Amino acid sequence: MSLPYFQQGVKLADHTTFRIGGPAAAFYIARTPQEVLEAASKADGKGLPWQVIGHGSNILAADSGYNGAIISFRDLTPPRLTEELRVTVSGGLPLSQLVRFYGDNGLAGVEDLAGIPGTVGGAIAGNAGAYGMAIGGLVESALLMACFIALAQFLVRRMVRKLEWLSLVKVRE
Numbered sequence: 001m002s003l004p005y006f007q008q009g010v011k012l013a014d015h016t017t018f019r020i021g022g023p024a025a026a027f028y029i030a031r032t033p034q035e036v037l038e039a040a041s042k043a044d045g046k047g048l049p050w051q052v053i054g055h056g057s058n059i060l061a062a063d064s065g066y067n068g069a070i071i072s073f074r075d076l077t078p079p080r081l082t083e084e085l086r087v088t089v090s091g092g093l094p095l096s097q098l099v100r101f102y103g104d105n106g107l108a109g110v111e112d113l114a115g116i117p118g119t120v121g122g123a124i125a126g127n128a129g130a131y132g133m134a135i136g137g138l139v140e141s142a143l144l145m146a147c148f149i150a151l152a153q154f155l156v157r158r159m160v161r162k163l164e165w166l167s168l169v170k171v172r173e
Helices: 033-045 095-104 120-125
Strands: 023-030 050-053 066-073 141-145 151-159 162-172
Touching (some): 033 050, 095 120
Parallel strands (some): 023 066, 050 066
Antiparallel strands (some): 151 162
16 A cells, blocks of 8 residues: 555664664654654555554564555754753654763753664653663653644653653643
8 A cells, every 4th residue: 555755675784773673554754743643644544554653762663564555753852941950852862862862951960861773753662761760860851742742741740759740731622
């Protein structure tokens, strides 16, 4: 099944850090959140199941491939630092670039995340961490793309020594 702007038969092994995985029926690299939504909508409109991945770390793809659309979210938009010293970052940005941004701007708190492969979005989804800290303790809020292409606003609340992970607060239609 052909989708505009999608590549057909792309080997997932070329897009995962483990270098395994057969061909995807459709493959698209999205550079913005809007492109992710548009690609998912096109796949959905053709009746294809779809999955959004980042840079392919922590993913095991079947050698037989995936009979659907893979949307790889690779947004290289630099993080933004607000006057309140909060950082706004895209989920498609490599985590290593966020760590570098913190260092370049004299900020602390993410050093322990250095060396963890993948994207900011993947790190948040898996609550990645090392040396006793996890990224969830740093996240104030995250805008997530959910099934059926609905946008949901989730709030991560920090608690003393305990993290209450991703409590749904509002859904936009």
